[in-house]
Amino acid sequence: MLKNKLGLEGDMVVQFQDPEFDNELCNLSSMSELPKDKVTLKVYSKNPESYHTDSTLHSASLTASSEDIPSPTTSHPCQLPQAFNIPTFSFDVELKLKRGNEAFLKGGTLLDISKDTISDILDKLAEAVYVRNPYPTFEEYDLVAQALNISYEWLDAQNSRSICARQVHQGGKKPKRDRKSEVNFLPDIPEGKTRQFLEEERTGMVNKMKKRKIDWQPIQEMMTSTFSLRRKEIVEEETPVADIKARWPALFSERQIEAEFARLTSVDLRGSLFAGLDKYLLRFLEIYKARSGLVELSNLLKATDAEEDMTKGMAVGILMVAEVDDVVGFSVVLEEEIIFPCLSDFPTAVAMLMGLLFALNINYLRGLKYTFEVIQKVLMDVGGGQCSALVHGLRNRLLRKNI
Structure with missing residues (x-):
């Protein structure tokens, strides 16, 4: 044809x-x-x-x-060669692996692998795999694991397949990849500082957050200083949200969600959303009236008078809390937990939810991906140059005078 x-x-x-x-x-x-x-x-x-x-x-x-x-x-995948060639790692990693082989050959001694070393190995393996096949299968990951065992025998007892299994969890894509058009997705640790130094600063910040009256000025400075450490935990180590909240309690405040969003995108969280609403809201309403069901807001917003009951099974969303006939506030929910209770208005709740998704590197849910894409790329104009066909068509309609 x-x-x-x-x-x-x-x-x-x-x-x-x-x-x-x-x-x-x-x-x-x-x-x-x-x-x-x-x-x-x-x-x-x-x-x-x-x-x-x-x-x-x-x-x-x-x-x-x-x-x-x-x-x-x-393009679409090529198969990996049956005899996969393990790439050359950094000097430090190669030295550790060589020592591991020597210790194993002498007396069967096993060496512990640190998280940093595993991350370095993962990065290099991912690059080598991605060149041949951007979307590898589980069987191909097993081939890589076998090749790793052949090159470094002592890894066999430590189950090198578990290293490659972590790459499977990445979805077959390169790690360290920005997902939502972030301009500062995964920064390096600042020159002159070490991970241990940043960890000590994080601990001091947790202690400051326990005080009855919080002084936000030093908190702001310490959050900026430890940004690289926080991103490595969230992106590379995929730390669960509950653990992130325990380690970084300051992040789960309105002011720091706004600050984190700015660090990631160089865009004002509330300002960009509110500006987009001012620009497009009337046209949205016109289009929505002409074609009901255009967006998935019903899946994003729930009304309730009992927050605890409604959060069950709710991965991402906003609760509209009402008493009798009056709306008393909006709550942002993440993984069945209310993160921001009783916000004053719906746009602010949407802004906080978008900030959380960026700050915690959470993918958009399949049933809400177009809603979030419209909010991000149309209203907030973050990465607006690359839209899906559906969202691109909606934006064109918004810019037309007639529906």
Whole structure:
């Protein structure tokens, strides 16, 4: 169909923007892979005499091109070689692994692997795997684990598969990857400071938070100073939210959620959301009236007069707390726990919820992903240059004079 429409001959490759992988171009091998929404396709013709053309076919935008086929990192998976070559690690890691082999060969002695060393190994393995296959299978991770055992025998007793299993948990993608257009996603520890120094500063901050009257000025400075340590725990170590709350209690305050959002995106949390509401709210209401059910707010907002009962089973959401016929406030819920109780208005509650999702590196829930994408990319204009087809279409409608 594409060859007939575009007048192409010979072999060609068709790619589509896959929303499951941040709209990266992926080779199309089956029609079932296409998203249900309007999709942009890109056609690479291997015929050097082919020409450039733009065309529309059944709401799909097509571009014929004689450019070279993209590298494997932007296409669908290649299989990993059966004999996977373990990459060269950093000098420190190589030294530790060499010592481990020597100790094991001499007397079967095992060495402990620190979290930092495991993270370094993971990073390098992920890079090597990602070049060949951005979406590896569990079987391919097992191949990597076997290769790791062959290179470093003493890891076998320590179950090197557990190292690779952590990479499976990452979803087959590169670790340390920003998910929501953050400009300062995972900073390095500041020069002249060590992880131990930052940990001591964190401990001092926890003690300050226990005081009856909190002095927020030093807290603000210490939160800024320890930002890199906090991000490493959240992103690399995937620390549970409950543990983060215990280790970083200051983060779970309105002022520090706003500050953390600014550290991550260089954008004002409330200001950007409120500006977007001022710009688009009337058009939103017009479109919503014309086409009810356009957004998934019903899944985001719940009304209740008993907060404790309504939070059960609620992973992410906002509670509208009412007494008789009056709304008395809004509460932000995360993992069945009320994080911000009784906020004054709904926009503030949405702002705090978005701040939490960024600060804790939490993925958008599948049933609410378009709602959150609209809030982030349309209202707040954070990463607005890359939208899904559905959200891009909604933004175009918002900018039109007529619905």
